Amino acid sequence: MTTPIPMRTPTTTPMTWICLLGPSTAGARAIALHGHRLVVLASPGEAVPREVTAHAERVVFCDITDHDATRSVVDRLTAELGPPRLVVSFTEHAQEVSARIATGLGLTSVSPAAAAHARDKAAMRRLLADTPYAWPYAAGTADEVATAVRAEPDGVCWIVKPADGAGSAGVTALESYADLERWHAKVTAGQGPRTQGTAGEQAGAVRYIAEHAATGPEYSVEAVSAAGQHTVLAITAKQTTGSPRFVETGHVVPAPLPEEDGERLKDAVRCVLDRLGIHHGASHTELRLDPVHGPVVIETHTRVGGDCIPELVALATGRDQYDHAIAALLGTEPAQPSAPAAPAAAISFVTPPAPGTLTGLSLTPAHGILRWQFDRVPGADLTELHSSYDRIGYAIALGGTPAEAMRTAAEATAGVQLQVAAPELSL
Structure with missing residues (x-):
C-alpha cells in the first residue's frame, strides 16, 4: 500500500x-x-x-x-x-x-553485488583474503562461530557481531571461553540482536562474524567514487566505550594523525573499494591502525557515515559528501563548494547513566557549541548502553585544532545533568 x-x-x-x-x-x-x-x-x-x-x-x-x-x-x-x-x-x-x-x-x-558485499561483513572478508588487509575471522551461525572460536586457545580475543549489523548493535568482545559460553547461551536463547535483513531475504538463523581483535586507534574514511576513481574527503577519528561493546561516543574531523598514517589508511580504503567493486557514490569505511599489523579494516558501507560525520566533514573541510556523491553519480561537479567553518569539528554523545525513566535534563552553558540535539526527553525510557541507538543526544563543537574541538564537545556533554528514576521492580 x-x-x-x-x-x-x-x-x-x-x-x-x-x-x-x-x-x-x-x-x-x-x-x-x-x-x-x-x-x-x-x-x-x-x-x-x-x-x-x-x-x-x-x-x-x-x-x-x-x-x-x-x-x-x-x-x-x-x-x-x-x-x-x-x-x-x-x-x-x-x-x-x-x-x-x-x-x-x-x-x-553502485552495483547490487557491491552493495550486498558491503552489507555482508563476511563477504567483505572473503574478498580481502589475498590482500595485505586480510584478517582472521569466522562466520556463520552462532554454533559455527562458537566452534571456530573454541578451535583457538583460550584467551585469544575475538570481536563478534551480526554479519549485516550496524550502529554497534550486537558487538561483543569475547576475551575467554567463559565469555564465549555466555554469548552463545544468550543468542541461542533468542536474546541476541536481530539483523536488519531486507524484506526480500528469506527468514533464517542470524549469521554472525567473529574476528580477531585489533588494537590501536579507530578511524573512518569518508570517500566518494566516480567511475572507479576514489576521492577521500576526510579521515575521522573515533572515540568508543572500548571493550566489550565499542559503542561510539565521539568523532572529530580531521583526524589528528601523521600524514604517513593517513596515506596508509587511504591506501587500505582504496583497496577495499576496488575489491568490493564500489565504483560509484559515497562510502564510509571504518578501520583501526594496529601498531603491529597496520590498517585493519573493520567494515565499509556504500553510503555516508552516521553520527553526523558528513556534517563534521562539511564544517571542517567545506566539502559536502552528499553533494559530492550526487555529483559523482550525475557525472558533474559539486553544486555548492564552500569554505570550512573552522579548522576542526567534533561531536560528543550524551550516554545514559543507568537504566530507568528520564525525569529531568538540564544543560550547563558551554562556549563553542555549534548545536545540541536530544533524541530522548523527560519521560523516555533509558537502557544500558548496548549500541548507538541507546544514546541520549549530542553536542557539536568547532575548534582551532581537532583536540580543541573534541575537548569542547566532550566538556559540554559531561556537563549535562540527567535525572533518572530507577525502573520499578516487578513482583
Whole structure:
C-alpha cells in the first residue's frame, strides 16, 4: 500500500527527477542543489522531516527494503513522470534495493553485488583474503562461530557481531571461553540482536562474524567514487566505550594523525573499494591502525557515515559528501563548494547513566557549541548502553585544532545533568 503526498505544481520548466529511497534531509538538499525534481520513498510510518518535504515534489510510502514493492512504485512514477535521472539511497537498509532498481533501469549506481558485499561483513572478508588487509575471522551461525572460536586457545580475543549489523548493535568482545559460553547461551536463547535483513531475504538463523581483535586507534574514511576513481574527503577519528561493546561516543574531523598514517589508511580504503567493486557514490569505511599489523579494516558501507560525520566533514573541510556523491553519480561537479567553518569539528554523545525513566535534563552553558540535539526527553525510557541507538543526544563543537574541538564537545556533554528514576521492580 502506498500513500502519496500530493505533488506541488512546478513553478519552473519541468526537470528530470531523482528518486531518493529514505527521507534523508541532507540527501534531499543535495538533489535540490543540483536542480532536479525530487521524489522521496519512505517506509510506512517513517517520520519525514519538514526539510525533506520542503524539497520533495512528492513523498510515497512503501517498504523501501522490499525490491518488488519499491520497483512497482518506481515503475508507476516512471509512467507518470518519465524515466528518473537517478535512483539513490543514503539509508543503510535500502542500499541493495536502490542499487538493483537503478541498475535495472540502466542508471549510474553502485552495483547490487557491491552493495550486498558491503552489507555482508563476511563477504567483505572473503574478498580481502589475498590482500595485505586480510584478517582472521569466522562466520556463520552462532554454533559455527562458537566452534571456530573454541578451535583457538583460550584467551585469544575475538570481536563478534551480526554479519549485516550496524550502529554497534550486537558487538561483543569475547576475551575467554567463559565469555564465549555466555554469548552463545544468550543468542541461542533468542536474546541476541536481530539483523536488519531486507524484506526480500528469506527468514533464517542470524549469521554472525567473529574476528580477531585489533588494537590501536579507530578511524573512518569518508570517500566518494566516480567511475572507479576514489576521492577521500576526510579521515575521522573515533572515540568508543572500548571493550566489550565499542559503542561510539565521539568523532572529530580531521583526524589528528601523521600524514604517513593517513596515506596508509587511504591506501587500505582504496583497496577495499576496488575489491568490493564500489565504483560509484559515497562510502564510509571504518578501520583501526594496529601498531603491529597496520590498517585493519573493520567494515565499509556504500553510503555516508552516521553520527553526523558528513556534517563534521562539511564544517571542517567545506566539502559536502552528499553533494559530492550526487555529483559523482550525475557525472558533474559539486553544486555548492564552500569554505570550512573552522579548522576542526567534533561531536560528543550524551550516554545514559543507568537504566530507568528520564525525569529531568538540564544543560550547563558551554562556549563553542555549534548545536545540541536530544533524541530522548523527560519521560523516555533509558537502557544500558548496548549500541548507538541507546544514546541520549549530542553536542557539536568547532575548534582551532581537532583536540580543541573534541575537548569542547566532550566538556559540554559531561556537563549535562540527567535525572533518572530507577525502573520499578516487578513482583
